[in-house]
Amino acid sequence: MPIKTYRQAINEAMAQEMRRDSTVIVIGEDVAGGAGCDGDRDAYGGVMGVTKGLFPEFGESRVIDTPITESAIMGAAAGAAQTGLRPIAELMFMDFLGVCFDQIYNQAAKFRYMFGGKAQCPMVVRTMAGAGLRGGAQHSQNLTQMVTMVPGLKVVCPTNAYDAKGLLISAIRDNDCVIFVEDKFLYETSCEVPDEMYTIPFGEANFLREGTDVTIVGISNTVNKAVAVADRLAAEGISCDVIDPRTTSPLDEEAIIESVETTGRLVIVDEMTPRCGIAADISSIVAEKAFGALRAPIRKVTAAHSPIPFAPALEDAWMPQESDIEAAVRYVLGYKR
């Protein structure tokens, strides 16, 4: 099977869906680049090059460069989705959610319900999240929790190239507004990705490692860190279940609960701030539904409760590291009532 990067997998999913369905469009800032310029068109293909090549193939009516105008991008996508298109709207950095959130959570998310089931909003918001690139307080945040809490939105966090392609195809075909959160650390990572189109259903977790001692749930790139920790601990005879929920809305609660019923111990890792985050959410679900199975307190490994600092040492301290995950696993294993 061919090896593809996360970036290529996402690009391929969009290209294949655009070939299959002429109502799929891409809209955003510099999704091609070079509009109105003397140099190359498609000069960027998105700031990370993820949409590169779509403009030459599909042209300016379907790959639309916009001014810097996120509210209008998201609103236009929502309005177009309500009226026959299937837009993929790019929000360059997830931090910019602040500029356009109304069009997403008050508009796109609510059409179907508010209008008694008579409207729909089949759009995808592709966005990029994640700290560690020294992008500072306004270019590093993962705000998955903010969209996950909104009824009507579906939220997808692919953690490898294979999942990225299948989940994005599902997202484009979905009849609701889907927030597709790409982790900026993963664009260069690669794995086997089929050339054919395939879908991965939402709400089905992926077990990256199977074990009996501790359950580790990780969101976005943190799950890859969890796998690294699990593999190291396996050498000591500690066996971890590592679960990637793949979508935070819907969330595969069952997979997590079943795992905790076996292991009795849960560590949840996410790269968001600790209050009201995904780790807190999963923790509350397990405390409610699998309390009897727990043999130790649930441990959350999250970022610190502060804006994201610029200085490398501070940012590294801010975000969850493998050593934090390992310490949490050892804590729950060593816990005695």
Added chain:
Amino acid sequence: MSLDKEQFLQAYRTMRTIRDFEYRVSDEFGKGNIPGFLHLYAGQEAIATGMCMNLDDDDYIVSTHRGHGHCIAKGGDVGDMMKEIMAKQGGSCAGKGGSMHIAAVEKGMLGANAIVGGGPPLIVGAALSAKTLGTDRVGVSFTGDGGSNQGTTFEAMNLAVVLKLPAIFLFENNGYGEGTAAGYAVGSKDIASRAAAFGMPALKVDGADIFAVYETCKKAVKHCRSGKGPIAIEASITRFRGHFEGDAQAYRGKDEVKRLMKEMDCLVIASANAIKKKLATKAQLSKIDQEVAAYIDESARAALAAPGPDVSELLTDVYSSPY
């Protein structure tokens, strides 16, 4: 009205300081000494300089992601800025902000901003403080052509008119927002003409000409200080560097940058004009060049040698008091 001898030399020194600062941080970035993203102001120096020379320390400015020049022009400490950009102790923002959040709050430079269009509403607030507190301060938002298209900018302009605030919306039209031309993204083509629709006057100026920028900004500041409400300025300019350091700039025409650097270098234009007007001699200018070069080098060396912030500072300054 125009720059006198002493003012010209000051303007020249500021522009040269910004230029050298930018080229030095570009070098240090290339050597891996600067983390994160870097957007340089090289080529646009006359705009920040000409504007800020008309402001007092207690006037306010807000900036963009391309903020080093604004910060230097407003009197920010170059050594502290260098440390900040290198993420070091003693940096202007304690190493927590970085290039995109460079600030000199004590000098009325209320911060660079990594959210395009984040600044204009903030300057409305600063102008509101000035009006409400009865000071004669003015606020200036530096915004790009790209930022001119954000809803926040439109809302800020309208509110400033409604409240008749001493706010200046200074648009630096450098032709591009990332890799998209202003000619494509600004529907009205010219930014200044939008101001009238909001009910405020606007001025246009060649942003490469320090004399013209200075005089235009002088008029704008006078307009605001005399209580006539907000005003807009559109300064046309180019950028010498990519959108960010490392930008391949494939969207720019062949030899475009080379040509513009020749035609639109504010320092070259300023020197030629000043010598012609007998405001300065070649010798005076090259002395300033040398002094600035030494100053920038010293700042960079000090920053390189400084330690990074201590990890114990991660949770300080999240709130006003311990949490």
